[in-house]
Amino acid sequence: MSQQIDPESLRSYRWFGPDDQRSFGHRSRIKQMGLSREDYLGKPVVGILNTWSELNPCHIHLRERAEAIKRGVWQSGGFPVELPVMSLDESYIKPTSMLYRNLLAMETEETIRCHPLDGVILMGGCDKTTPALIMGATSAGLPFLFFSAGPMIPGYFNGERLGSGSDMWKYWAERCAGNLCDEDWHAMEDGIARSPGHCMTMGTASTMAAIAEALGLMLPGASSVPAVHADHVRVASACGRRIIGMIAENLTPDRILTAEAFHNACVTTMAVGGSTNSLIHMLAMAGRAGVDLTLDSFDSFSRSTPTLVNVRPSGEFLMEDFFEAGGLPALLEVLRPLLKTDALTVNGQTIGENIAGRQIIRPEVIRPLDNPISPTGGICVLKGNLAPNGCVMKPTAADPRLLRHRGPAVVFENYPDMKKRLNDPDLEVTADSILILRNAGPIGGPGMPEWGMLPIPQKLLKQGVRDMVRLSDARMSGTSYGSCVLHVAPESAVGGPLALVRTGDRIELDVENRSIRLCVPDDELEKRRAVWKAPEPYYGRGFGYLFSRHVTQADKGCDFDFLHAGVPTREPEIF
DSSP states (O other): OOSOOOGGGSTTHHHHSSSSHHHHHHHHHHHHTTOOHHHHTTSOEEEEEEOOOTTOGGGTTHHHHHHHHHHHHHHTTOEEEEEEOOOOOTTTSSSOGGGGHHHHHHHHHHHHHHSOOSEEEEEEOSTTHHHHHHHHHHHHOSOEEEEEOOBOOOEEETTEEEOTTHHHHHHHHHHHTTOSOHHHHHHHHHHSOOSSSBOSSSSHHHHHHHHHHHTTOSOTTGGGOOTTSHHHHHHHHHHHHHHHHHHHTTOOHHHHSSHHHHHHHHHHHHHTTOOTHHHHHHHHHHHHHTOOOOHHHHHHHHHHOOBOBOBTTTSSBOHHHHHHTTHHHHHHHHTGGGSOTTOBOTTSSBHHHHHTTOOOSOTTTBOOTTSOSBSSOSOEEEEETTEEEEEEEOGGGSOGGGSEEEEEEEEESSHHHHHHHTTOTTOOOOTTOEEEEOSOSTTTTTSOOSOOSOOOOHHHHTTTOOOOOEEESSOOOTTOOSSEEEEEESOGGGTOGGGGOOTTOEEEEETTTTEEEEOSOHHHHHHHHHHOOOOOOSOSSHHHHHHHHHBOOGGGTSOBTTSSSOSOOOOOOOO
């Protein structure tokens, strides 16, 4: 093997090395699969955790990429083993993939811990798979790196480039307004998603890949390589080769996932105009790493970091353009003055060394510091009597006129209530109204679904309204846009102030001053609280029951309270 590793120092040696009955059983079962001692004995065992599924189109190519990873592992003298873990597809899993992020994180951690592995490569990409895999692998503590599914190629409709998610919302509004016929709608359906890979906008998937690279968990430049590009295959085999070096160097996640690494990830999130979902996931990942990160931290980064990436939904281009413009290394080199450049990465070098000399190829896609999309970051944190623990908004994707707004609330008790009444011609709503959706948070949803981009009532769409203030304890798709205030904490289902809002109450939004205020006297709110009743639990058994009793609120990352960093879990005994 290319790196000199003492076989007896390997974790997997405890399974395969000793001359005892138990190890005899382990070795004989490996041979049962047609392998010889020369294939595995004394070599680092690399687990390839694959989230491939035939109900996850973003990952449909990951079976092929796993073979390229294995090739790299073999080349460097390791023994690769592919292990399936849960695939969280954003489109199909109901009520929301967010409900199962923590389940995949637990499965990842336990799969790594209970098997004879020395290092791990994580294969994900679709929104929740990236944070879930990283959360679990961080807690397991073995050397690991992340391999992303990559963005799909651009969509097309009538000669126009389409971005998955973002353009769906845009044209759905036109269809609801009566401006798009069946034939064109179906043609868009054929053309908006044309290859393997995750959304090719700067939605949650692309944002989380950028964060993974900024944290130092990916090979340099790997986060934006299109899924069908030849470079994507080469990155896969390079990951297989590099993991052997990480095992030899004992390059464990605690050496990479430092406060400095999360600093870099926060700067990156703001500069790319990233998904609001990324804040929840970073809070959870930081919690696993034992790094102190709060919503207030994000707002500080937002105020000091310009938005430079001109990619939808905050801009005009798509992820293939970002890749061709130089990708994340080029962006980070521009941001060098704002970074902690000594942070270590999976290739054994610092992030400063990795980005040295990288250049922007297309300045219209990655803007220079003196010509930003916005002088501040793409996400801001608001607080006030309606959200004591905070809520988030993406001002770069909102109508500027609504960033300071006061209007009457139109309250929907839950998603079915909204679906039933939203398009009622008699609904008392105007363009100045603030649409409120409650019981859509971690417990109320359940699972905090992506319902936060509330549809605009049909009668307003027909009047030409395309944006209005919408407020909820839900999330929204990272590909979405609009004046949506999200992640209100505490959520309404646990008695947060959102539970007390009534239709007609005035709400005041002031993004510049980072405030969100319910204009109702405190004594009136106390009267309402006295008669408020918590909704009935959604689950009485199973994983949903566990989730509802242990999930933290959005401002804490929605992880389980018993999975934060703390006392390490014991290694399994080999009896």
